[in-house]
Amino acid sequence: MGNSSPARLFFALVAGGLFGAGLFLSGMTDTAKVQGWLDVFGAWDPTLAFVMGGAMIPMAMAWLVARGRTRTALGTPLPPQPGTRIDRKLVIGSVLFGIGWGLAGLCPGPSIASLSYGGTGLYVFVAAMLTGMAVAPALRRRLDNPVAAE
């Protein structure tokens, strides 16, 4: 199990459960709702903004609590502050992700949350997504170092 204690596994399950329940109850596994949010010129659906806003409240409080600490409740170190660099991997990657997100109305979280009820189309999407994730490191290296990749 690597360095994952039973307590870590349990709380990972709890965190994942809260995430999955939230995606399910908010309707974010409904592709029509996501595309409705992106479809500014169609029947615009603002639900996603409420989901995002709602999610940021407890998360912002968690960051505030984390700021005054160095260790988690289980005694392990808190993660280092994520990088701050705005590079082309961030911009190109986010644009590619956005196009795919709009095309199918699915992003990684909801695609996993709806695995039990999404049907065949969802399996096709998830298989393609996993394939994309598997080939991404090679592309990332190319963007990091375009000359050496030739």
Add this chain to the structure above:
Amino acid sequence: MPLDWIWGLIGGLLIGTGGAVYLLINGRIMGASGIIGALVDGSASDSKWERLSFLAGVILLPILLLPFYGGAVDTHITDNIPVLVAAGLLVGVGTRLANGCTSGHGVCGMSRLSLRGFVATCCYILAGGVGVVIFRHLLGVI
């Protein structure tokens, strides 16, 4: 429609609470693409079981809630296979290049006022909006 907003808010609060638990107890930043992606490209190594446990929770809770919805939820997912394949590849590659998706950059990044989070979120929402205009209203494929 007003009920949709309320459920959106309730669901959002649960999502954020999940992120808070993952950060303050497990010491990890909750991003779906990172949790899944590291398992796929082999970079998860010693955190493999923790990631699988998180994903088990993500799959299991909707299964437990499904009976309250009559056992079925319409996801309105398209049956256009080429669209699903293209969308999946773009989401997979894009989130791993950008090192985050709606949960990582959107929820966890923007809530700590990270510039990277804001830039990524603006990029994917703009690209998604332009994509829907092009593919729905101009080309009619979705």
